[in-house]
Amino acid sequence: MKFAFIIDPLNKLDPGHDSTVAMMEAAQASGHEVWVTVAEKLSIVKGQAWALLERVELEFVELIDDRWVAQENWYRVVEVTGRSLQEMNAVFMRTDPPVTIPYLYATQILDLLDPEKTLVINSPRALQAANEKLYAMQFPDVIPETIVSQDKLVIREFIEGREGGVLKPLGGKAGEGILFLHESDRNLNSLIEISTKWGKEPVMVQDYLPAAKEGDKRIILLEGEAIGAVNRIPSGKEFRGNMAVGGRVVKTEITPREQEIISILAPKLQADKLYFVGIDVIGGYLTEINVTSPTGIREIDRLNNVRLGKQVIQWVEEKLSVED
Ligand SMILES: Nc1ncnc2c1ncn2[C@@H]1O[C@H](COP(=O)(O)OP(=O)(O)O)[C@@H](O)[C@H]1O
Ligand SMILES: [Mg+2]
Known part of the structure; x- marks a missing residue:
């Protein structure tokens, strides 16, 4: 089969940490072709989702002294071509947040793919709809007390009398912009102003969980x-x-x-x-x-002696064979 991964530039990925590389390795190990591209290299040509793609071959990371060790040249580009993504059996959309307007355009291009022929992970429609912070709000029974607001008064009122609050920009990842808020903090107003871009962008504020x-x-x-x-x-x-x-x-x-x-x-x-x-x-x-590009596979694999990338690729294979 042919697997395409839409990623951040390959030379920026950390093979010992990034789940995307674990899945790419697993696809290659199962005999599939591994193609990569970036969101900026997607087009619509003759009405079809099209991409400038590189076929890569990977040297797999190895577990040495409880650490994943990658070779210096851990990937090789063996072919470069422009082609319809419809030729791919599966497309993994793995670009890191933030979800920008060009990111959304990329998902709208992927929308053209026929789901009967090409499995897109995750569904482009879902990536358009599900903000990583806001999506959790659909499950009010299992989240901490939470507000979403750009209004300083609303945020201050939420913080008052609490042990603390955690402010989260809606488009962040990897802890970026996450702030601990306390009513006695002399920077509180300023932190809210900076985070909401002076009342223009909503943020999430959650009860601080000790x-x-x-x-x-x-x-x-x-x-x-x-x-x-x-x-x-x-x-x-x-x-x-x-x-x-x-x-x-x-x-x-x-x-x-x-x-x-x-x-x-x-x-x-x-x-x-x-x-x-x-x-x-x-x-x-x-x-x-x-939902965009969750990580954790390498760490779980190392600590639990499992191979989650392999499990994901097997799941894709089964999903595609059921649809045949
Ligand atoms: N409600 C909370 N109470 C205490 N700490 C939190 C809370 N929410 C998040 N954190 C801390 O902030 C970090 C980042 O938060 P998270 O919502 O996972 O955003 P992201 O990982 O996208 O930056 C978490 O790893 C956690 O340590
Ligand atoms: Mg997180």
Whole structure:
């Protein structure tokens, strides 16, 4: 089969960390062709979604002393061509946030693909509709107390009397722009002003969950089913647990409460064709549903001696064979 991955530039990916590379390796190991492109290289030609594609061959990372080690030249471009994406069996849309207008154009180009012929992961329609922060608001029973607002008074009122609040830009990732808010902070007004661009952009503000100190758990879901999890513990000098800001990854299990959250999300994720997502759970509360380019596979594989990329590729193969 032919698999295309729409990614950030390949030379910017970290093969020992990025889930995209784990899935690309798994596709290659299963005998599939691996093609890559970037959102900026998509076009519509003769009415079809078209891309300038590179076929790549990967040298797989190796686990050495509990670390993924990649060769310096870990990929080789073996062919460059422009072709209709309809020739691909599966297309993974794995561009990192923020979701910009050009990102949305890319998903609208992918909309032209016939779902009977090419499986797009995640569904372009769902990527247009599901903001990673706001989508969680559809599950009010399992999220912490949360507001979304650009109004300073509304945000201040929410913060008053609380141990703390966590402010999140709606388009961020990897801890970017995440702020701890407290009513006594002399910078509070200024933080709200800067984050909302002086009242022009809404942000999310959530009740601060003290359990965040014990970790922000990433659970990877494949068509609504958990396939693995990893806990990320803040470094001690930082309240955020993201790996990108030094969060320590540790092995973990999925608790009954987390399983309950997953079973609440699953029907909606399946209906929306959000096949591959990463949810974040703190102290038994859902805090985020990552739909664009969730990570975690490499860490889970290393800690649990599993190969989630392989599981994802097998799932794609089965999904496509059912549709044949
Ligand atoms: N409600 C919360 N209470 C305490 N800490 C939180 C809360 N929400 C998020 N955090 C912390 O902020 C980090 C980033 O938040 P998250 O919503 O996952 O955004 P992103 O990962 O997209 O930047 C988390 O890893 C967690 O440590
Ligand atoms: Mg997160």
